[in-house]
Amino acid sequence: MLRPRSKHVTLVDVARKAGFSPSTVSIVLNDAPLARHVAARTKQHIRETAKALGYHPDASARSLRSRRSSTIGVLIFDISDPFCTLILRGIERSLDSTGYLPVIMDAHNDHKQLEGYLQLLMERRVEGLIVVANWLFEEGGVFFEILKDSFPTIVVGRDLGHDRIRSVIVDNDAGGYAALEHLYNLGHRKIAFVLGPDKLSDSNRRWAGMRRFASEHNLTLDPRRVRRMDAALDPTSGFEAGLQLTNDLLRSRLKFTALVAFDDLTALGAVRAITQAGLSVPADCSVIGFDDSPLAAFCTPALTTVRQPMEDMGAVATAWVLKAAQTGPGENSLPPSHMLAPVVMVRDSTRPPHS
Amino acid sequence: MLRPRSKHVTLVDVARKAGFSPSTVSIVLNDAPLARHVAARTKQHIRETAKALGYHPDASARSLRSRRSSTIGVLIFDISDPFCTLILRGIERSLDSTGYLPVIMDAHNDHKQLEGYLQLLMERRVEGLIVVANWLFEEGGVFFEILKDSFPTIVVGRDLGHDRIRSVIVDNDAGGYAALEHLYNLGHRKIAFVLGPDKLSDSNRRWAGMRRFASEHNLTLDPRRVRRMDAALDPTSGFEAGLQLTNDLLRSRLKFTALVAFDDLTALGAVRAITQAGLSVPADCSVIGFDDSPLAAFCTPALTTVRQPMEDMGAVATAWVLKAAQTGPGENSLPPSHMLAPVVMVRDSTRPPHS
DNA sequence: TTGTAAGCGTTATCAT
DNA sequence: ATGATAACGCTTACAA
Numbered sequence: 001m002l003r004p005r006s007k008h009v010t011l012v013d014v015a016r017k018a019g020f021s022p023s024t025v026s027i028v029l030n031d032a033p034l035a036r037h038v039a040a041r042t043k044q045h046i047r048e049t050a051k052a053l054g055y056h057p058d059a060s061a062r063s064l065r066s067r068r069s070s071t072i073g074v075l076i077f078d079i080s081d082p083f084c085t086l087i088l089r090g091i092e093r094s095l096d097s098t099g100y101l102p103v104i105m106d107a108h109n110d111h112k113q114l115e116g117y118l119q120l121l122m123e124r125r126v127e128g129l130i131v132v133a134n135w136l137f138e139e140g141g142v143f144f145e146i147l148k149d150s151f152p153t154i155v156v157g158r159d160l161g162h163d164r165i166r167s168v169i170v171d172n173d174a175g176g177y178a179a180l181e182h183l184y185n186l187g188h189r190k191i192a193f194v195l196g197p198d199k200l201s202d203s204n205r206r207w208a209g210m211r212r213f214a215s216e217h218n219l220t221l222d223p224r225r226v227r228r229m230d231a232a233l234d235p236t237s238g239f240e241a242g243l244q245l246t247n248d249l250l251r252s253r254l255k256f257t258a259l260v261a262f263d264d265l266t267a268l269g270a271v272r273a274i275t276q277a278g279l280s281v282p283a284d285c286s287v288i289g290f291d292d293s294p295l296a297a298f299c300t301p302a303l304t305t306v307r308q309p310m311e312d313m314g315a316v317a318t319a320w321v322l323k324a325a326q327t328g329p330g331e332n333s334l335p336p337s338h339m340l341a342p343v344v345m346v347r348d349s350t351r352p353p354h355s
Numbered sequence: 356m357l358r359p360r361s362k363h364v365t366l367v368d369v370a371r372k373a374g375f376s377p378s379t380v381s382i383v384l385n386d387a388p389l390a391r392h393v394a395a396r397t398k399q400h401i402r403e404t405a406k407a408l409g410y411h412p413d414a415s416a417r418s419l420r421s422r423r424s425s426t427i428g429v430l431i432f433d434i435s436d437p438f439c440t441l442i443l444r445g446i447e448r449s450l451d452s453t454g455y456l457p458v459i460m461d462a463h464n465d466h467k468q469l470e471g472y473l474q475l476l477m478e479r480r481v482e483g484l485i486v487v488a489n490w491l492f493e494e495g496g497v498f499f500e501i502l503k504d505s506f507p508t509i510v511v512g513r514d515l516g517h518d519r520i521r522s523v524i525v526d527n528d529a530g531g532y533a534a535l536e537h538l539y540n541l542g543h544r545k546i547a548f549v550l551g552p553d554k555l556s557d558s559n560r561r562w563a564g565m566r567r568f569a570s571e572h573n574l575t576l577d578p579r580r581v582r583r584m585d586a587a588l589d590p591t592s593g594f595e596a597g598l599q600l601t602n603d604l605l606r607s608r609l610k611f612t613a614l615v616a617f618d619d620l621t622a623l624g625a626v627r628a629i630t631q632a633g634l635s636v637p638a639d640c641s642v643i644g645f646d647d648s649p650l651a652a653f654c655t656p657a658l659t660t661v662r663q664p665m666e667d668m669g670a671v672a673t674a675w676v677l678k679a680a681q682t683g684p685g686e687n688s689l690p691p692s693h694m695l696a697p698v699v700m701v702r703d704s705t706r707p708p709h710s
Numbered sequence: 711t712t713g714t715a716a717g718c719g720t721t722a723t724c725a726t
Numbered sequence: 727a728t729g730a731t732a733a734c735g736c737t738t739a740c741a742a
Contacts (some may be wrong), residue, residue: 008480010719021729026721034722037727059478060415060424061719064734069415079447080440080649089435092461101475104459106447120456123414125363239653268653275655294435298594298623299654300630365735376713381737389738392711416735419718 009055018049025050029057063125071103072321073126075117077137078235079106082293083310084132087157090314091130098322100127109136109235128321132314133158135202135263136233152324156317157310159337161201168317168338170308172202175342176209179260179288179306182344184217187352188258188286190225194245194270196262197231203262206290210260225249225256229266238262242269250277257285257353264289264296264305271303271349286350301348309340316340364410373404380405384412418480426458427676428481430472432492433590434461437648438665439487442512445669446485453677455482464491464590483676487669488513490557490618491588507679511672512665514692516556523672523693525663527557530697531564534615534643534661537699539572542707543613543641545580549600549625551617552586558617561645565615580604580611584621593617597624605632612640612708619644619651619660626658626704641705656703664695671695 011029015022020042027034028046035043063069074091076084088104095102103124105117121129129151137158155167183191193210196203214221227249229241242261249256250273259274261267267289271281281287281301289296292307316338366384370377375397382389383401390398418424429446431439443459450457458481460472476484484506492513510522538546548565551558569576582604584596597616604611605628614629616622622644626636636642636656644651647662671693 008719011721012719022719023721023730024728027728030721032721034727039727042727056474056478058419058480058719060419060480061734062721063415064413064419064718064736065720065722067721067734079434080437080444082435082437082649085435085440089461089463092434092463102459104457106444108444108447119411123411125413125415236653265653268655272653272655272657294437295650295653298591298620298650300623300627302627363735366737367735377736378714378738379712382712385737387737389711394711397711413735416718417737419720419734420736420738422718 008058009053011055011057014046014050014053014055017053018046020046029055069125069127070099071101071124071126072318072325073121073124073129074102074104074132075107075114075121075129076104076132077107077134078109079104081134081235082295083134083157083291083308086294086310087132087314087317090311091132091318092314093311094315094318094322100322109233111138128152128325129154130314130317130321131155133160134235135196135200136235152321154317154321154324156313159201159205166320166337168313168320168340169202170313170342171339172205172342173209173212175290175306175308176206177213178209178342178344179206179290180210180213180219182304182346183258183260183286183288183350184213184219186258186286186350189219190256190258191221192225192246192249192254192256192259193221193227194242194249194259194261194266195226195228196266197229199231206262222254224252224254229262236265238265239269239272242266243273244269246270246273247277250274258350259285259287261287261289264291264293264303267303267305267349268295268299271299271301282349282351283354286353288350292345296345297347304347304350305345307343307345309343312340363413364408366410366412369401369405369408369410372408373401375401384410424480424482425454426456426479426481427673427680428476428479428484429457429459429487430462430469430476430484431459431487432462432489433464434459436489436590437650438489438512438646438663441649441665442487442669442672445666446487446673447669448666449670449673449677455677464588466493483507483680484509485669485672485676486510488515489590490551490555491590507676509672509676509679511668514556514560521675521692523668523675523695524557525668525697526694527560527697528564528567529694530645530661530663531561532568533564533697533699534561534645535565535568535574537659537701538613538615538641538643538705539568539574541613541641541705544574545609545611545613546576547580547601547604547609547611547614548576548582549597549604549614549616549621550581550583551621552584554586561617577609579607579609584617591620593620594624594627597621598628599624601625601628602632605629613705614640614642616642616644619646619648619658622658622660622704623650623654626654626656637704637706638709641708643705647700651700652702659702659705660700662698662700664698667695 011022015025028043159169227245259270261270267287270287274285289303289305292305296303296305366377370380380401383398514524582600614625616625622642625642629636629640644658644660647660651658651660
């Protein structure tokens with residue numbers, strides 16, 4: 001019943017076997033500053049016996065005594081969402097060489113349990129917090145509690161439109177601009193839009209970027225060709241919405257030669273609708289998505305999309321948190337959101353309209 | 356520089372404030388057996404002051420003293436692989452109510468660093484280990500070391516074809532059988548195959564299942580319509596392989612009305628090849644995949660595929676590890692692999708051949 | 711019904 | 727160049 005930790009070799013065991021004191025062993029095994037004054041032979045010997053005995057330091061004990069957990073909490077909103085997952089990979093990669101370990105907590109898109117997860121992270125004494133949010137994440141008040149302790153926290157992936165929370169996001173405005181520019185340059189003029197939910201600032205910024213492009217190029221964006229999806233809590237609702245709203249657009253009998261979707265899943269819904277209507281992508285209608293999720297490259301036709309540099313976003317967030325964790329709480333000078341540039345990935349779902 | 360843990364409220368703080376001893380506080384806050392003999396008022400009072408002070412127990416200290424980390428190590432081979440990710444979700448869900456926390460370690464498809472990650476997990480004193488392997492995972496010798504300590508370990512996702520390692524997998528043979536059966540029942544007789552790498556026992560078992568079906572139904576499997584992909588280390592190589600090998604098949608001018616792919620990514624490669632050849636799926640050629648990865652449902656045409664119950668697999672693995680962790684090391688009676696039944700998800704990429 | 715004290719495996723501050 | 731010793735925050739016999 002009692003699964004004794006005593007199965008494990010401890011530092012004291014090593015010390016006894018090697019014939020030195022625990023302190024010396026600790027110092028040697030950690031390459032602590034004081035290790036410079038330890039005889040080379042001793043070091044050698046200690047290292048060998050440690051390995052021979054199969055010694056592995058106990059993380060809890062170490063963390064307890066040293067008052068540093070060497071961990072960064074990562075609160076992720078849906079581990080089965082490739083968007084979150086790619087950011088996560090960026091985080092892991094940047095953490096890899098630092099000696100810090102990510103402690104990953106998956107909220108399963110459940111906003112209610114948020115506080116609970118946050119608590120678990122705090123109990124683990126993580127030294128910083130990265131929140132990886134997808135578009136389903138609605139802002140909660142919980143983070144303010146943390147912020148008031150000036151705990152190093154950063155949100156990555158979602159534009160919360162909140163100036164007290166540091167975040168790393170893609171430049172949504174530029175992305176919207178670029179998407180429309182791509183279609184415009186191909187020669188499209190009658191363009192339909194399936195936008196994200198009303199309150200979603202990501203969606204609004206993208207739309208703003210598109211309107212900016214339009215007004216700069218005297219392109220009229222006919223409101224009758226614009227659809228907006230409802231706020232949703234289901235991860236796959238984007239597909240359904242894309243499908244339905246595109247059907248709606250199609251039924252309206254208003255001609256369009258291209259469609260801009262809120263994101264890739266929405267775009268795939270649109271492709272489905274167009275195809276089911278007996279039309280073809282891109283021959284009859286071009287479609288462009290947003291994100292460059294892994295889906296985009298592998299479907300046929302491969303989806304043209306505006307890429308969010310998710311790994312980079314993860315890396316930037318990590319760099320900031322690490323710095324903040326090491327600098328101390330004083331230094332939290334609340335800079336504005338960090339925005340990374342999107343890139344249009346031109347693939348097979350867009351082409352010039354046939355005359 | 357020294358980010359003192361002393362920011363945190365400790366149990367002693369609570370005890371002082373409440374006017375009780377640390378032990379009483381501990382007992383109350385943990386609802387330990389002895390708490391039954393503590394005056395209700397006292398409990399109430401202690402709980403309140405704890406909350407008022409914002410007390411959160413230190414996980415390290417607790418784990419150190421109690422000799423139980425209440426964590427299960429999860430070694431995952433590629434966090435950006437939806438296959439791994441869905442299994443992971445199953446694990447998380449089953450762990451959720453148990454008080455155990457998963458400690459997730461991503462190996463990034465890098466077999467060399469495996470040992471290092473394993474060590475980190477051990478240093479954290481995880482009480483059990485779940486290895487989530489995708490098909491890129493090649494068996495290493497490392498696990499035997501762990502096994503000889505009879506540490507509760509289980510592999511989920513990949514059939515390692517090794518009888519000393521417990522594993523939870525889909526019934527690949529049954530899956531292969533079902534895939535072919537589906538096509539056969541639709542009326543297909545000239546069927547092409549893009550199999551997985553030679554050494555991969557997952558692939559071999561599926562193929563065995565297909566041959567079993569064929570021989571039971573007097574269906575000849577023409578070897579000229581069979582292609583086999585090379586072993587690969589790149590996560591997306593399945594797509595490329597599917598694309599190339601299907602092109603090859605197409606060039607051979609041997610007629611086939613349906614194609615069985617090793618997995619979904621391979622299938623999508625096949626769809627791409629067929630489409631690029633000016634043919635259409637499923638009108639000219641049906642395609643069936645394996646896995647039911649998230650891609651399958653959202654591409655157009657939606658992919659018919661043999662579903663692996665990945666969440667269930669995660670759940671089964673978790674249940675076993677938990678039991679083993681609590682039972683103690685004696686009980687590891689090396690049962691055979693646990694196999695879950697696959698399900699054919701019929702969607703739009705398969706239909707009867709046109710006469 | 712509650713308090714005392716020991717110790718989990720480390721690291722850090724002194725001594726020597 | 728190395729060793730004693732005291733914490734870190736918590737749980738748990740055992741005492742009272």
